[in-house]
Amino acid sequence: MGQPRLAKDPYNLIITGVGGQGNVMASRVLGNMLVRTGLSVTIGETFGSSQRGGSVMSHLRISEKGTWSPQIPKGQADLIMALEPSEAVRLLASYGNPKVKVLSNNRPIYPVDVIAGVATYPSLEEIIQPVKELTSAAWFIPATDEALKMGNPIYSNIIMLGALAATDALPMETEVFKQVISEFLSEDKLDLNLKAYELGGELLRQA
Amino acid sequence: MEYMAMGNEAFARGALEAGVKVAAGYPGTPSSEIIEQLSRAAKQAGIYVEWSVNEKLALEVAAAASFAELRSLAVMKQNGVNVASDFLLHLATSGTRGGMVLIACEDPGALSSVNEGDARTFAKLVEIPLLEPGDFQEAKDMTKWAFELSEKIRNLVMMRSVTRMSHASGNVRFGPLPSGEAKAEYKYSGGLLDPNTGPVTAGGYRHRFVLEKLKKAVALFEESPFNTYQGPEKPALLLITSSACYLYSREAARILDVEDKVGILKLGTTWPLPPNLLKKHLASTDNILIVEEVMPFMEENVKVLAAEMAAEIGIKNFYGKKSEHIPSVGELNPDVVLSALADILDVGYESVPAEYAKKTGALAYTKAPARALTFCPGCPHRASFWSIHNALELDARKGFVCGDIGCYTMAIGPTGFNTVKSVHSMGSGAGLASGFAKLRQFGMEQPVVAVCGDSTFFHSAIPALVNAVHHKADFTLIVLDNSGTAMTGFQPHPGLTVNAMNDEVPALDIAEICRAMGAKVEVRDPFNLEETQNALNQLLEYKEGAKVLILRQPCALSPQRKAGQKFKMQVDEALCLGETCGCGRLCTRIFRCPGLVWDQEKGISRIDEVICVGCGVCADICPQQAIKREVA
């Protein structure tokens, strides 16, 4: 077979964010891309009432060997892709380890208690600095800001996927992305999604 | 060709590959996607798929298809089995014809429920076979086999899933889909005891047939490929598991590097337990750990078998929920098994260095504020509960609200201003209210209110309202009509003109039904706060009998609302009083719509344009009229 395609088997990726951000969509697209590449993917998701403003996570186990537990054991994440920055911090406590990598969006979504003035939300610096210290690599990119420029905040998760591809953590090919995305979404959105995907890669290289 | 399929998608695929013709269910997390998948495939596959009014109906609809020689599927969450249980027992007694499978999807840890129920006991209670798939391929393969098993024994088969099976995904190889038409015919003219052509009836005398059918299933279970073993012939510890716990157990043994000590017996056929298979494995060791979600169902059943076989296999040490190695409360995960194994085998295990865990723990505690569940921006329930809460405060007679199941259950908490004061099961809010309102003769003067959703109304609130009208119980039922079954993913219900398969169907009018019963009925738009509150204050004073207030406004996630933003909202900084006397941050501190943000620096509120959906309600609660509303 030659070079193993995965840095680790299983490769444990967590996609996390806030209900409604498109977390589930991102994990489905990625999962499908990797299965098309001939890998086994196990995904465990929390949704349901989490739609209503709660934290959501998708645990992805990418492997050559078959199915794994849909919940990653504690401390075993290899990469955390966070659509919301404080969620990255939250997950480090349960699934992080000194070798973990973090790829995060930089735009906060304030929990209702923060909005209500009952809790405080940290500044971005208060998140970025310690995260960098507790991980082997950390990138924070303006995915939502760029998505807003493209006309819809929902592009942020495609941008994040593009950034993930650029980390080379997983075998993600643009051609496969195109295939999968055209099955998920309508024709007319294809170009914009491709643009978002490529933009993600650029943002990562700049970060 | 391998596809990435969610457990529920695999169940649906398995049913299609088995040639299912009729599928019925009621929305309930984590089961809903099974019916959704089948309804998407309905036209092409030529099958009938229904969102029934409730789970009892779903089981009855599926049973009818089975009696008429078709293969049928009933789908529900764990609580749905409770609702269907009376018919379930009688169905098991009468037996079935076309293969029939009941899939019960449970919610360990109650991530999306108000209880942690275990439906497996029903299989034992009504004496039908129970299957539990251990991964996504099995979810599909086992479903197909379940139909065959059902036809072999002429009784329905129950399959149990959990969140981490239903809502998790993995690689699944699909099989071919069958072709061919099916003819439905109900044969009933044969003799009473003829299973193929006699009438399909329950009856006490049939109990012995039920037990015979179960025996037949057990014989097949002894040889089933769905019961697997991996590990040494004589393991130091035998781990018996089922469902998603199999995946946790396998991985835990690998991480701890004890695969040479631990033998994993994964059972796919969990009721009745195949005694010969169990005997073989129980005899191979003295130590047995049982890992399963929710109740110690398998644990107790294994212990019974072990007691019966004691003379042959010896006395065993059991570990599981009873020994507290496996928690009895909450959802399981690989770390639970890791910790149990580490303890039993006396192996050290640390998931991450303690120093690291301390640092990341402290960071999360201070820098990752918790996310409480909240109504979506633009949710009509927020507006409804604003008015209900305020009407009850102004009424000032200690009135209270009995809650029910749906998104509006969250009104127990601050997102609904802590208005709801009791929650149980579907339709029980109205039921309890009907009871509370008859306590007037014992000095209870408190006004009684119940809330239910439009879907819940049809599911089980109607009989409660009939009860109240007939017994002259003066309670106010508030139907929160948001045009769909929202909490579970916005499925249709009998109040809408469209069904599971997107056909046009007649809608039932809730207001007309309530009027026909004889209740006093008012209908309002909850976004009109003043009118809603006035209507409720008036209804609260009406003492002659049951009253209904229908608050009608589509869900913020409904297609019509998502289609476009009605208003563009903005806060006028000059008018906003913020924290000072006269406001005290009403909109962000109390109303708490996620679309409103408190700007600590400027000391004012502002709109988050990414989150705000433009419903316009906040403009009406601002005491300074500082929130401006412009038609978008």
Next chain:
Amino acid sequence: MRIFGSNELKEDVLAKGLCIGCGACINLCPYFRSYKGKTASLFPCTVEKGRCFAYCPKVEVDLEALSEQTFGRPYDGNPLGTYRAIKTARAGKAVGAGQFQAGGTVSALMCFALSQGIVDAAVLTGREELLPVPRLARTAEEVLSCAASKYTAAPTLSALNEAIKAGGERLGVVATPCQTLAAALLRQNPMNEENFRDPISLLVGLFCTWSLDYRAFEAYVAGRVDIHKVRKVDIPPPPAEVLEIYTDNGRITVPLDEVRTLTNDTCGYCLDMTAEFSDLSVGVLEGRTDKNTLIIRSKRGEEVASAAEKAGYLVLEEMPTESLEHLRWAAGNKKKRALARIQEAGRLNTAEEAGRAMVRMNADAIAAILG
């Protein structure tokens, strides 16, 4: 003056059943609202010192300080409060015909003040069926539509607060003693707001011995007439001992001693029979159905009464000595009974560590009242 917030207001007043529903805390913010005579707090507020507490006449009222600020003299506990003169009064020819209560003095004063631009609008109490409701009147007609006594407490000051919020600067107010006290507190800018100007240019107080709990009264009346047809409620002067209810279909009378059982408990803690902190106070004149007692208190009150007389709106005459003595005696008794209750409840001059007082006054005043 000790000022706290809405949580203390709820604890000290609402939770203790001491709220009279005067409306002083309503329409300042979204938290306090009134419905059918009862004041409710909708949500907790976190503001530590609020106007609601500062204006409330049932908690931490420093009568000493208020008297100094309002009249420039100490609170001495005298039964009728501070005054310059006491006369009898009735509406003069310049006031149009109308359904007045007794002498029509209050209506006359407000019509006069409106006509002269002394006030731009008057905060009054009207009626919707049986329920008294706050009204803001801008014309003589509107004033006259609010004439006639109401015997249940109304949140009249909520209309004052609303008018102030809308920018009102010359407002007339007709208020019961508890409402008058709240309005007087408001006029002294207890929160030390910058650029504060007294928005009330004429505060007319009404005599009052007790008021009825609206909801209890409604339940009582509803058992006897169709409350949707109620036009007027009246208590004719002694020795009648009845309460009359006028509806579209006629009139019924009920025994006054039955009605008295529906009195607000909090009225038993009220020291003030003649609205001592007004510019002018108006009440019955014993034995007469066509005249009022008029107490002239402040310089503003004196000016307005005098001008109204000159303009033919008021007819003023000497107050008969005997009537004055009876009034003084009745007012003194109410003060004494109430102060004894307040003292017994530990709410007179309460020490800081012990909680919050209802009223504060100096030792001389206490001695004068308790005799």
